[in-house]
Amino acid sequence: MSSLGLQATGAALAAIDRHVPALVDDRVASRLDGKDHTLWGPAAEEEASQRLGWMDLFEDSRELVPQIEGLRAELAAEGISRVVLAGMGGSSLAPEVIAATVGCPLTVLDSTDPEMVGNVLAAGVADTVLVVSSKSGSTVETDSQRRVFEQAFNDAGLDAASRIVVVTDPGSPLEQSAREAGYRRVFTADPTVGGRYSALTAFGLVPTGLAGVDIAALLDDAEETREVLATDDPGNPGLQLGAAMAGTDPLRNKLVFSDEDSGLVGFGGWAEQLIAESTGKDGTGVLPVVVDAGDPETLSAADDLLQIRLVADPEDREAPDANDASDADSVPPLRSEHAVEVFGSLGAQLLLWEFATAVAGRILGINPFDQPDVEAAKTAARGLLDATPKSKRPDTVIGTVEVTGPDDVVNGPAGSPDDLGQVLAAVAQLVPAHGYLAVQAYLDRVGYPELEVLRAALATLSGRPVTFGWGPRFLHSTGQYHKGGTPEGVFLQVTADSDLDLDIPGRPFTFGQLLAAQAAGDASVLREHGRPVVRLHLTERTDGIGQLLRAAHGTQGSDGA
Incomplete structure (x- = not known):
């Protein structure tokens, strides 16, 4: 079951009070759910019309579940248990968060540093399947990682083609070359979903499903949340979060992300890409700053910072023991009055932040789906x-x-x-x-x-x-x-x-x-x-x-x- 909620204070609460009524009146939630590409103005219409598939991806994504689970069983029968993911940006950040949060081993290779590549290779390839993940099919880092692994499989006397699984957009150069090479499986994703919004598509599901994540449950979790986010209601957490992120006055354009026992491992790193790449353009935007709880930014009173705290579901939190000195010592020092606390399960939060980022783009007056720089x-x-x-x-x-x-x-x-x-x-x-x-x-x-x-x-x-x-x-x-x-x-x-x-x-x-x-x-x-x-x-x-x-x-x- 999904859980989701947020609480805002100070400038964040004022931004919600200021912007959410207009968002509700403009039916932004239901229009976004209906993939209305006019929400971000005329200049963004062409791009937006091709980038809203993430709002209704569930049917297509569910069709992938038995295919991924079947492939995982095939690989396990052949003694292949190690999943290495070669991908960059949205192709790697979401799978890393999903696998780490669930506790399933997934080796993410998102570097061209020769030591990191060498160390992943040195762990051995005998029990390894390589997932090559690239929307464009031409990402130089991912192509380089594929090339060196293909050679390593061949050098080990293994059939390289049987050890490589591809995730890409239909019609990409990678799809064509992968089919010609006879790779083990080629999964194509919906091209109307941008990379940073692709957590619940094949890009997020294939590597994590092969690593052992219950991807059907993840989709169930997110789909329940969609019903909440699609509602034109002042209590809609997606509208509230988008307003808090982009609607403070003056704009608090540094979002200080700290995790306080949310249970979501590395979530800030995924949200960082989603928000920075979606909003950072035209000389404006909001910049996520991922920190540890108690770091200097979490204690700062600077007027351009907004605190974003990822916290545990209130129902799961233990009440502090007044007689326990360790509990008393763990209470954080001075806390900013301008903050948003967000809680929720993994699938719920993935969809929430995608939705809120799109809403933030509307408030900022930018196109949240391109990346011109x-x-x-x-x-x-x-x-x-x-x-x-x-x-x-x-x-x-x-x-x-x-x-x-x-x-x-x-x-x-x-x-x-x-x-x-x-x-x-x-x-x-x-x-x-x-x-x-x-x-x-x-x-x-x-x-x-x-x-x-x-x-x-x-x-x-x-x-x-x-x-x-x-x-x-x-x-x-x-x-x-x-x-x-x-x-x-x-x-x-x-x-x-x-x-x-x-x-x-x-x-x-x-x-x-x-x-x-x-x-x-x-x-x-x-x-x-x-x-x-x-x-x-x-x-x-x-x-x-x-x-x-x-x-x-x-x-x-x-x-x-």
Whole structure:
């Protein structure tokens, strides 16, 4: 059974009171449920008319359930129990949340970092099926992952075609090549569902169903919620959440996502892509900032922050024991009065946030279904791969870390910074009064999760919200907001040399070269948009990470601006 609800305070509650009555009068809920493509204005009509399939996908999705379950049984009978998903953006983020929340093992390969790719390969392929997931069928990261796995299957003496399952849009280049190659199964999804809205389509269901998730129950959960969201009623949680996200006055355009025992594992990362890529355009939008409970942003009184707390269903919460000191100690300190608390089961929340994001797009006056700035970084990366440019000299070197960036960062009191702590402090000072800092780490996210401590350390130093993205996957997520959203970001890239590199079969470049081109390409596009970019390049990966972590820990006692 689905559960769903929200509670708003302060500016969020005022936004709901201000906007929901008009949304109800305009029948936005029932019109969205009926796939009315005129909801976002004339400029968005063509795109919207092709992107509303997520509102009535349940019949098509249910037809997939026996096919997926049958394939899973076939694979299990052959001793194939490990599911590896090669996909980027919406093709990987939703499956990762679904599998992790349910507790089913799914290896998500959404990187071109040679160490991460190499480690996934090193775990062995004898018991592995590869799910290749790409809407366009031409995503360079996914194609590269498919190529290296296909070779690994062949090198192990296995029939590669029998170990590869494809999910793509009908008519894509991938569908054609997969059928020609005789891959194990090709699933095509509804092309009227955009990637970031595809959690409950084949893109979300195939990899998770093969991993053991009860996808029929997930669909039941979401479909119950659709009935609630389709109602033109002031109590509609989708209308309320969309109004709170986009209707504060003045706009609180940083949504601080913290999880307080919601039971949804990694949900903020999926919502981050959905919201940032949908709303970050035309110089406006709302930026999700995913943090841990108690991080600096959750305690901030800044007037451009709105707290979004993912919480447990009230019926599932235990009442605190007044005589238990540990319960008393666990009560959070100062809490912002401008907040939304959202609870709900997994399927319910997936549909809720998709619905609310579409509503937010209407309030902001933008098209929530396009991503006009995503292609720019891809084009720049392709150009760099074709040109194979010589690497530029860094502005300064500190230990095993090369630093490139604006003069305020690379020139300290003595002409250059003495240590990385100085650099981090200088980066923090670049963030404007209502700006944000984005840390972008082009490394193995599974191998070096400790790097995420940079986020909270820099939030403390700057007194401003800080996002953390793993490259290149954030290029398919917050990358749209960075270039098309409110022009107030500062960007800290972390890149690294690696002792390991991997060839990409049939390509004239390696994984390492591809990753380097993606980082350099994105940095060049950001600079063209007038965004400050600082690059920290670790010439020795292990030593450089240690140096960076020591610098971050050394700043923890500093006061933010």
